[in-house]
Amino acid sequence: MDLFAAASIVTAAQQTGLFRELLAAPQAASAFAEKLGLDRRAATLVLDALVTLDLASREGDFYEASPQLRSWLRPWVGGNDPRPHLWEHTVAFLRSGEPRAHMDGTPAEREASYRAGVAWLGEHFEPFARELAGKLAQAPARVLDVGCGSGVWSLAIAERSPTTHVTGQDFPQVLESFTARAQQLDLGERVATIPGDMHAVELPAGAFDLVVIANVLRLETPERAASLLARLARAVAPGGALLVVDALAGGTPERERARALYALNLALRTRAGRVHSPAEFASWLAAAGLGAVETIALGGRTGPMGAVGALLARR
């Protein structure tokens, strides 16, 4: 792919409103041109290019948004959506090193940032979560999901196993997404919640067969990530395990690219957020007193979410 062409076409479609109109309804190139004040021939050429990038589809003379574009631009409900202009901040970031948003701020800032976005994250992670649930050797009876968001990872485990009970831990307003998803999946009777800051809430010692922490440690400095894992290890029952899901995948050019893009994406919207290495995670798990670490590879999909992988450490 010609990267400069793709970048320019996407930027042009974003800035002229073409993406917005593509999402609104299927339309002919002439209708897009008239509504947005564009040249008709140029609009046709750019729309055809968007089709080749899998961002639009064409039926006769009519163009509409592809499922991929719809998914990426689906608005976050009820809160700040940092995504549309995040990548546009790259030039300013390169010059200043300053992020555009602070999604790793105080507990109150984190709650406000995530309450709107976690349902969207849940949709994106769902195929990976179902795959991971299928790869776990045993169905755990008591699961704690820390920074659970929509609960996509732990609820996928409960979906497969009728004896699994899930406790979701997150900020109160974010837990609304967890409870809603559990109800949608008909799992409402098998969930409980622990609201609050994961660094401070009381977690019952040795009470869970599986503690999950998915896509959360990247918001923490190495010191805080290590101390949080030590805290979570104490909640694991003897014989139980701690499961870390994060931007851990690598080893193929596509996954290395996904990891690098994710690291930049995180830097554009956090102050201290970091993509930690698998070796760092393994050393923190060992320091937390957990045993051998098993790596679980997930999915072949590329894109920023394609960097996701898992580590399982037993107590």
Ligand SMILES: C[S@@+](CC[C@H](N)C(=O)[O-])C[C@H]1O[C@@H](n2cnc3c(N)ncnc32)[C@H](O)[C@@H]1O
């Ligand atoms: C990137 S989201 C991941 C959500 C979910 N685990 C997933 O993989 O889709 C990070 C989650 O961590 C939660 N979180 C961040 N800091 C937290 C804290 N100090 N205490 C509790 N939850 C926190 C956020 O509210 C958010 O739900």
